[in-house]
Amino acid sequence: MAIKMHILVCGGTGCTASGSKEIIEELNKELTAHDLNDFAKVVVTGCFGFCERGPIVKIIPDNTFYTRVKPEDAKEIIEEHIIKGRKVQRLLYVAPDTNQSVSDSKHMEFYKKQVRIALRNCGFIDPENIDESIARDGYAALGKCLTEMTPEQVIDEIKKSGLRGRGGAGFPTGLKWEIASKSRVGEQKYVVCNADEGDPGAFMDRSLLEGDPHSILEAMAICGYCIGANHGLIYIRAEYPLAIHRLQVAIEQAEQYGLLGKDILGTGFDFTIELRYGAGAFVCGEETALIHSMEGKRGEPTFKPPFPAQSGYLEKPTNVNNVETYANIPVIINKGADWFNKIGTEKSKGTKVFALAGKINNVGLIEVPMGITLREIIYEIGGGIKGGKKFKAVQTGGPSGGCLTEKHLDTPIDYDSLVAAGSMMGSGGMIVMDEDDCMVAIAKFYLGFTVDESCGKCTPCRVGNKRLLEILTKITEGKGTMQDLEELKNLSNVIKDTALCGLGQTSPNPVLSTINNFWDEYVEHVTEKKCRAGQCKALKKYVIDPDKCKGCTACARACPVSAITGTVKNPHVIDQDKCIKCGTCYEKCKFGAISIK
Amino acid sequence: MCGSKVNISEANYLKIKEICASFNNNPGDLINVLHKTQDHFGYLPVEVQKVVAECLGIPATRVYGVVSFYSFFTMKPKGKYAISVCLGTACYVKGGEKILDALKSELKISEGEVTPDGKFSIDVLRCVGACGLAPVMTINGKTYGRLVPEDVKGILAEYAD
Structure with missing residues (x-):
């Protein structure tokens, strides 16, 4: 049977x-x-x-x-x-x-509303079985390139497709390949896949590698054919054991089938791929830092130029693309640039994969055509805000991006519109926030991340971000002044202009975008010492309603710092100077007499 | 186990040598070598780093520079059950910090520390990629999702041995 x-x-x-x-x-x-x-x-x-x-x-x-x-x-x-x-x-x-x-x-x-191009095979095939990949056109594009097209024709096709880098900045992929192909012709070159997905709350690349590793291998080989490289390296986070395992299996199977290795499909083209492991450093997503890390060094970025296309891995010409960028390549070759460039907007073609998470009903991985609006993503695909709460903001671009608000809900999303709105595409993390999230605390959260992850090489990033974090901490503790808000803006702009690499240059974005979109909230923290979302612990005030208090003494007995006074059967009072805002009294009160102001 | 002092026995010395040799003693593979070494020893004390440096023919300072740069490498041993709490953005907005607080007060240690009996350690990590289950934590690689602070006690009890 x-x-x-x-x-x-x-x-x-x-x-x-x-x-x-x-x-x-x-x-x-x-x-x-x-x-x-x-x-x-x-x-x-x-x-x-x-x-x-x-x-x-x-x-x-x-x-x-x-x-x-x-x-x-x-x-x-x-x-x-x-x-x-x-x-x-x-x-x-x-x-x-x-x-x-x-x-x-x-x-x-x-x-x-989803259009699945990069994710075409995820959830359809067994990623550990190359036959299933081949049954869905796996390696057909590589075959077509090697037997029917010259490297120049392939590059032209990619250029015509309008594909831009999916790692964040959106540099045209075809142009990148062309530069690498013309650089130091005849020398040893390398193809690198950036799978160091360090953006917290993003899992696009991991899902792609786990669900369809062969597409990435195929695209890297196509890139090697175009730029004149016969060796590829995938730089992957050590925190992704399943993706690593599936890549290892895929490489082994592709070699057995003669789709990687020597003389691929009898065309005389050689291409091998090896894995390099990251070790938990966000800055290694930056291409020069990534290259240093692959060489077994500290992942510190260096000035560009020279660009990796001129001098990259082991000082040889190197082309670095992100996982999702590669995932689009085989489809473009198979279906043609004219099919691909009809999807999307004028300057951003194709689709984008987003990791939709946070206070939203349908958390998950989605792929949508460029030009879709946030409203469609949040309310149709995402099913709206969790618990019927009010939408407040959506954060895109991770620690390098910014917050978009109600007024951006109907903006068509592409690389340029997101930058114009004060955020960026980034690698695809999309975190939805509701009225219970404090935007000052969110800015502080991201700065905490950047301070942890700064490599320390340049002063604006190492020291500047630390100062930003200190000021934000001051504000969330109710000790901020209006002068601090001015300092935040000035210092942010200085860091943007003077930091060495992409990490530092974009690190103040969460601060600037929350200041621009939620200025009132910052001012409230400073002048009224109030956090409307109730997130900033130091600004919380627990108050006992004397009409509701029965004088049961439960709160006074539970208070760890004896801040509550009162006698039995009489209303109690909280001494605000002693209160450490632990919330124990609030939880103990059976009569709902304690409220947070 | 106390502190980061281990005496390198002959067996351990040979093990490190073997790991380095499996990468042809190539200094460019330093990070891969350190991953393998940490897998074996659980952490990377200075004594181990010195042997790695010797095998790869590079200064010990360079090995130390790399170990201290990357958060995945640790110079201190972890607990028998290593707890990692995710504080990526998705987990943060869904209350990851409250899970961390609950663990800290339950185990009476801070992040980056080990309980005096060496049983549990708490670390913070940025995104395990299971954002659909936020907030999450992992214990020796096993993921616990959709947590509320009250869950912590019961989960720790699973590790009572």
């Missing part, structure tokens, strides 16, 4: 953390118990994207999409769905607006 049904189970990091391994074991056990191993097969895939509803199990061919599956559901899935052909209703996704269950993911709001 031939395999008639496939049971796809998400093996991404998120779903694995919530038990997909156990689900796979149980499904296989049930298949064996019912002697169905010749009829149905369990396939471990990469990320489906809908992490909020994980672990995800999808049944092919009827495209039934089960959500929040538990190991104990395996029996019912096999006995009901696989054997009897009846869907397990209770595991289907229920659309919150209609209250109807939706069985096929393409009818879900979360997927309707």
Whole structure:
């Protein structure tokens, strides 16, 4: 009997953390118990994207999409769905607006507006089986390039597609390749894939590598063919063990198939790929720092020029692109630049993958065409704000980016519009915040990150960011002055203008964008010593309502610093000078007499 | 285990030599060598760094410079159960700090410290990429998601041995 049904189970990091391994074991056990191993097969895939509803199990061919599956559901899935052909209703996704269950993911709001180019294979194929990749056009583009196109033609095609670097800055990819191809012709050159995804709250690259590693290998080989390099290196975070494992498996399989190594497809073109591990340094996402780290040195950036295309890894011409950029290459070659450049906006072509997280109903990995609005992302794909709270801001671009607000909700998103709005595309982290988030505290959070991650080489970044953090801390503790706010602005601009690398030059962005968009909140912290979101501990004030207080003494007994006084059956009072705002009294009070002001 | 002082035994010395040799004693592979070495010893005390330097033929200062630069490398041993609390942005806005506070008060140690019995250590990390489960923490690589501070006690109890 031939395999008639496939049971796809998400093996991404998120779903694995919530038990997909156990689900796979149980499904296989049930298949064996019912002697169905010749009829149905369990396939471990990469990320489906809908992490909020994980672990995800999808049944092919009827495209039934089960959500929040538990190991104990395996029996019912096999006995009901696989054997009897009846869907397990209770595991289907229920659309919150209609209250109807939706069985096929393409009818879900979360997927309707998505266009999956980079993520085309994630959630469809077993990433540890090269045959499944090949069945979906894997390595077809490499074959086409090597046998039908000259390197110049390939570069022209990429240029015509309008593809820009997905790592953050958006430099045109075709132009980058052209520069590298013309640099020091005939010498040893290198192709590098930047998989050092250090941006907190972003997991695009990891999901791509876990779900479709062959696309990245294929694109790197195409790049090598174009620029005249026969060796590639992938610089990957050591914190991504699953992605590392899948890359190792993929490289080995591609070598066995003759798709990497010597004389690829009999064309005489050689290309090998090795892995280099990062060790937890955000600055290594910057290409010169990354190259130093690959050489076994401290990951400190250096001045550009010389650009890596002139002198990079081991002082040889080197082309560095981000994972998502590479993931687009094979599709552009297969479907043509004219197909690709019809998607997106005038200056930003194609799609962008975002990691949508924070205070939003549908947390997950999404891929949308450039030019989509934030409103569509947040309210349609994302399903709106969690708990019906009020939207406040969305942060894009991580520690280098900024906050966008209500007034930006209808701006079409592309590289240039985000910069104009005071943020940036960045690698694709998108964190949604609601009314309970304090924007001064958010700026402080990002600065804390930058101060930790600054390599210390240049003074503006090493010292300047520390001073910014001190001022922000002062403000959140209620000790700030209006003069401090001016200092924040001035110092931020100085750091932007004078820091050595991209990390330092963009590090004040979270401060500047929150100042621009939430100036009132900063002023409130300074003049009224008030935090409207109630996040800044020092500015919280616990007050007892004498009308509601029964004088039970529970709060006074619980207070660790004896700040509450009063006698039995009489209203109590909190001494604000002694109070350490721990909130214990608030939790102890059974009569709701204590409020936070 | 106390402090970062270990005496390099003959066996350990040979182990480091073997790791370095597996990378052809190439100084360009220093970071890969250190990953392997830390996997074996659990941390990278100065004595170990000196042997690595000797094998790769580079100054010990360069090895120290790299070890101290990258947050993944540690010169202090971690607890038997190493707890890492994610404070990436997604976890931060969903209350990751409260999880950290709960752990600190439960174990009576700060981040970067180990309990006196060597059982638990607490560290902070930036994003494990399981943002859909925020806030999360990991214990020896096992991920716990959608946490509230009240969960901490029960989870620690799983490690009572």
